[in-house]
Amino acid sequence: MERLRDLWRHRALIGVLVAREVKARYRGSVLGYFWSLLNPLLMLAVYTLVFQLLLPNRSPSTSPYALFLFCGLLPWNWLSSSITDGASSLLTHGALLRKILFPAEVLPAVAVLAQGVHFLLALPVLLAALLAGAFGAFGSRVPLGWSLAQVPLLMLLQAVLLLGIALFLAALTVHFRDVKDLLQTVLAVLFFATPILYTLRDLPKGRLTGLLALNPVAPLFSAWHDALFYGRFSPPETWAAATGVSVVSFAIGWAFFDRLRDSFPEAV
Amino acid sequence: MSARSPFAVEARGLSKVYRRWGRSRAFGTLKSAFLGRGFGKALAPSDTVAALSDVSFDVKRGETFGVIGANGSGKSTLLKLVAGLFKPTSGTLRVDGKVSALIELGAGFHPEISGRENVVINGVMLGLTRREIEKKLPSIIEFSGLSEFIDEPVKTYSSGMYVRLGFAVAVHVDPEVLVVDEVLAVGDEAFARRCLDTIKEFSARGKTIFFVSHSLALVEELCDRVLYLHGGRVAGLAEPREMLAAYRLNVSAGEGTRLLAEHAVEQETLRAEEASAPPAAAPGPGSEAPAPPSERSRRWGDRSATIDGVRLLGADGAERYAFRTGEAVTVEIEATPARPLADFVFGVGLFTPEDVCVHGSNTEIDGFAPGGFDGTARVRLTLARCDLGPGTYLIDVAVHARNGTPYDYWRGACRFRVDSARTEAGIWAPERSWATEGGVTWVRT
Numbered sequence: 001m002e003r004l005r006d007l008w009r010h011r012a013l014i015g016v017l018v019a020r021e022v023k024a025r026y027r028g029s030v031l032g033y034f035w036s037l038l039n040p041l042l043m044l045a046v047y048t049l050v051f052q053l054l055l056p057n058r059s060p061s062t063s064p065y066a067l068f069l070f071c072g073l074l075p076w077n078w079l080s081s082s083i084t085d086g087a088s089s090l091l092t093h094g095a096l097l098r099k100i101l102f103p104a105e106v107l108p109a110v111a112v113l114a115q116g117v118h119f120l121l122a123l124p125v126l127l128a129a130l131l132a133g134a135f136g137a138f139g140s141r142v143p144l145g146w147s148l149a150q151v152p153l154l155m156l157l158q159a160v161l162l163l164g165i166a167l168f169l170a171a172l173t174v175h176f177r178d179v180k181d182l183l184q185t186v187l188a189v190l191f192f193a194t195p196i197l198y199t200l201r202d203l204p205k206g207r208l209t210g211l212l213a214l215n216p217v218a219p220l221f222s223a224w225h226d227a228l229f230y231g232r233f234s235p236p237e238t239w240a241a242a243t244g245v246s247v248v249s250f251a252i253g254w255a256f257f258d259r260l261r262d263s264f265p266e267a268v
Numbered sequence: 269m270s271a272r273s274p275f276a277v278e279a280r281g282l283s284k285v286y287r288r289w290g291r292s293r294a295f296g297t298l299k300s301a302f303l304g305r306g307f308g309k310a311l312a313p314s315d316t317v318a319a320l321s322d323v324s325f326d327v328k329r330g331e332t333f334g335v336i337g338a339n340g341s342g343k344s345t346l347l348k349l350v351a352g353l354f355k356p357t358s359g360t361l362r363v364d365g366k367v368s369a370l371i372e373l374g375a376g377f378h379p380e381i382s383g384r385e386n387v388v389i390n391g392v393m394l395g396l397t398r399r400e401i402e403k404k405l406p407s408i409i410e411f412s413g414l415s416e417f418i419d420e421p422v423k424t425y426s427s428g429m430y431v432r433l434g435f436a437v438a439v440h441v442d443p444e445v446l447v448v449d450e451v452l453a454v455g456d457e458a459f460a461r462r463c464l465d466t467i468k469e470f471s472a473r474g475k476t477i478f479f480v481s482h483s484l485a486l487v488e489e490l491c492d493r494v495l496y497l498h499g500g501r502v503a504g505l506a507e508p509r510e511m512l513a514a515y516r517l518n519v520s521a522g523e524g525t526r527l528l529a530e531h532a533v534e535q536e537t538l539r540a541e542e543a544s545a546p547p548a549a550a551p552g553p554g555s556e557a558p559a560p561p562s563e564r565s566r567r568w569g570d571r572s573a574t575i576d577g578v579r580l581l582g583a584d585g586a587e588r589y590a591f592r593t594g595e596a597v598t599v600e601i602e603a604t605p606a607r608p609l610a611d612f613v614f615g616v617g618l619f620t621p622e623d624v625c626v627h628g629s630n631t632e633i634d635g636f637a638p639g640g641f642d643g644t645a646r647v648r649l650t651l652a653r654c655d656l657g658p659g660t661y662l663i664d665v666a667v668h669a670r671n672g673t674p675y676d677y678w679r680g681a682c683r684f685r686v687d688s689a690r691t692e693a694g695i696w697a698p699e700r701s702w703a704t705e706g707g708v709t710w711v712r713t
Contacts, residue, residue: 012398016389024380027421099375101352101367102393262355265348266286 004254010106014113017106021114036121044070044129048138061202064138067129071228072196072221074126075158078119079217080187085111086166087173088180094268104264105257108166116159123151130228143231150227150234157246158220164249167257174260174267195221216245273364276445276476277327277350281359284320284345319345320500322359329364332467332477334491334508336484336515342500343480344449347371350478351447365444365476368394372449373434379423383414386422387437394441404440412436413459432459439466445476450483464490484512485691513689516658517592523685524590531589531682535577569674573605573612573641573667578681580663581648591654593688593697598650601665603676608642612675616649617664619680626661626695627651632670656686657697 026032047066062068089107096102127148134144173179193215200222203209212218219241226234320342327333337343348354349361351369376393377386387408391401409415412433417425425433439446448467467490471477481487487494487508494511496504504514581598582588591597599616615630631638631647661684666677688697704710 013392016392016398020378020381020385020389023385024378027380093376095372096376096393098353099372100369100393102376265353 006103007105007109010103013103014106014109017110018113018117021110022117025114033121036118037125040070040074040122040125043073044125052139059202060140061199063140064133064142067133067138067142068225068229069197070126070129071225072194074119074122075154075221075224076191076194076196078115078158079162080191081118082112082115082162083165083169083187084183085115086162087169087183089166090170090174090264090268091177097265097268104261105167105254108170108257109163111170112159112162112166115162116155119155126228142229145231147227147231147233150223154220154223154227154242157223157242161217161220161246161249164246164251164253167250167253171257171260171264174264190215190217194218195225199225216249219245273362274329275326275362276329276331276364277325277333277478278362279326279350279359280324280361282320282323282346282349282356282361283318283358284342284349284354285357286317286319318500320349320356320497323497323500323502324359325495325502325505327476327478328492329476330471330474331492332471332479332490334487334494334511335478335480335497336482336487336494336511337497337503338519341497343497345500346497347447347449347478347480350445363445366395366441367445367447368438368441368443369447370435370438370449371447373431373438374422375434377422377430377434380421382420383418383422383425383433384409387418387433390434390437391441394437396441408436408440411440428456428459435459435463435466439470443475445478446470447478447480449480484515488512488691512691516687516689519687521590523687524588527589527683527685528587534682566680567676567678569666569668569676571606572669572675573603573609575665575667575676575678575681576602576604576644578602578663578665578678580682580684589682589684591656591684591686593658593686594653594655594699596650596652597654597684598648599663599665601647601649601667602644603647603667604644605641608640609675610638610640611669612638612641613666613668613670614647614649615664615666615668617666618651619662619664620695621660621662624695626656628664630666638670654686655696655698657692657695658686658688659695660685 026035029035031038044066047069051065051069059065086108089111090097090104093107096107097104129138130142130144130148132138133142135141169179169183193212194217195212200209200213200218203212219238223234223238223242226232226238323342323346335343335346345354347369348371349356350363351367351371352363353369353371374386374390376390378389384405387405388398388401391404391408392398396404409418412418412429412435414425414429414433417429422430422433446467464486467477467479471490477490479487479490491508493505494508495502496511496515498518503518504511579587579600579602580589581600582591583596583598585598601614601616603614605612613630613632615628615632617628618626620626629649662680663682663684664677664679665681666674668674668677690697
């Protein structure tokens with residue numbers, strides 16, 4: 001618990017390191033931060049091209065499909081890049097742990113939050129797209145309204161969830177470098193098992209569908225779709241599930257990390 | 269608040285055991301990690317290495333405390349324990365006050381961003397608030413001497429510049445305990461001097477300094493007390509002079525054993541070479557002048573007489589190859605003539621590895637006119653006081669005719685080490701005394 005307070009005490013350190021990550025990423029490129037806007041914009045353009053013109057989507061519940069996809073993919077990008085960066089964060093910054101007195105838990109947190117900043121920077125593009133969607137720019141109109149107020153809370157839930165996963169994997173990766181390789185496959189499977197390309201409601205009823213509903217990140221992504229695409233407030237059970245998963249993830253990740261903490265300076 | 273302890277660092281029975289992980293155990297470990305039960309036990313090490321065993325010491329507040337020892341003696345481990353990077357396996361360690369470790373300067377600099385931004389981030393990493401670091405920024409930049417380049421990305425810096433900036437930040441953190449590793453070895457002379465001055469200034473301001481170095485001169489210059497580690501254990505803890513002398517003698521004792529073994533092997537090899545292939549430069553008596561010595565031929569002469577072996581003896585008559593300054597050294601030459609000789613001279617030369625002749629003399633110079641040489645003989649030259657400075661010395665021995673024609677000239681026949689408890693310079697280390705008159709006083713140390 002005391003350590004947990006330390007994490008808060010290190011917020012200044014986390015702050016400067018997140019700023020550094022974000023800054024360093026675009027250093028040397030001509031367009032700089034603009035890439036954070038440009039990348040999602042290009043992404044949206046490609047989806048529009050493919051799913052409006054080449055592969056028109058027939059399911060009414062997920063159309064306009066380009067926009068639907070975009071609403072799920074942005075949070076997913078945050079999730080997958082945070083997990084990848086977070087898992088290797090201790091190894092990447094091994095010198096810090098070995099050479100100076102450095103609070104290890106800061107590193108996974110920085111990985112998650114720096115990717116969170118990229119998500120934030122992409123958010124204006126998403127909002128603009130939704131606004132355009134509300135006026136029918138992508139075909140059928142999408143509702144736009146107060147449901148967007150859920151976004152900050154969803155971001156918080158996702159940050160807590162990712163922090164837990166990143167702490168867990170970072171600690172694990174220090175001792176088992178195999179995790180990094182395994183992770184790519186696991187993330188690929190998770191991508192298809194998470195309602196991003198589809199909604200759970202549209203799936204044919206079956207045993208596999210029941211299995212997909214057990215995916216711990218499914219409630220969170222359903223909630224993202226609700227808030228962004230469907231313009232509605234998620235039912236309480238979705239919120240309860242998403243919150244529960246985040247809290248449990250953080251608790252497990254933190255406990256595991258804390259237990260292995262003393263081994264890091266020697267093992268990285 | 270209770271009264272502050274007079275000690276900045278207190279270590280009691282400190283041990284550190286490193287574990288080597290066996291790959292075969294990885295799966296069991298992974299499983300138990302997930303089960304979250306008995307993790308420490310499941311990670312049964314396949315092998316352990318004790319880096320420190322039962323180390324106890326106190327560092328007084330405001331003291332400059334040195335740690336010396338050979339490579340692998342546990343210096344770095346101790347340093348990391350004191351800096352709080354590692355946890356001791358057993359024993360207790362209490363460090364009072366904010367610690368700043370100069371272990372690797374500039375650790376955590378990001379290559380892509382500017383020196384200025386890195387200073388801010390590094391400062392926060394080392395425990396300053398943003399405001400504190402902003403306030404100290406000009407002074408840090410001034411200290412590093414990099415004002416011209418401070419807004420360039422750090423990846424464009426030379427390693428010297430990198431270290432300078434790192435040092436500048438580290439000393440501005442204003443710690444109560446400063447842990448210094450072998451960092452002064454980098455950077456140019458001027459900067460090294462400046463670092464040293466800064467460390468002295470820290471000490472003058474009553475800060476505690478924990479100093480680890482291979483540079484004995486630096487340890488002697490800076491430290492109030494010195495801990496001598498040997499094989500992970502405390503070999504001594506006293507003032508620098510005493511500890512450094514103990515360390516040097518211990519090193520030379522180890523060196524002596526090694527040299528003795530080496531000498532035996534060397535002589536054996538040479539004898540074997542002689543036996544298997546009699547050198548071309550050893551023709552029968554009466555042939556023309558021998559070939560001049562080349563780089564490789566360490567030995568030449570017509571072998572009217574042959575040197576069978578060379579040994580060095582101490583004052584007690586025991587063979588050895590490590591001496592202390594001022595000790596008596598005896599060179600013993602064993603030689604056998606090919607036929608009875610009436611014209612012969614025994615000579616000994618003493619050289620530095622750079623081939624500077626330290627001393628050379630022979631029986632002729634010293635007033636021995638040859639009588640007869642008709643059987644294996646041992647000739648001993650005793651140098652009553654070898655007032656040599658610390659270092660390695662080579663000995664040439666020769667048997668030759670009075671006109672200089674070599675019978676057997678052996679260059680670098682053996683070598684020995686001289687060690688001194690003091691760190692004097694040069695090859696001559698005479699007995700000496702200082703005397704002063706007038707307005708000078710000295711403090712006994």
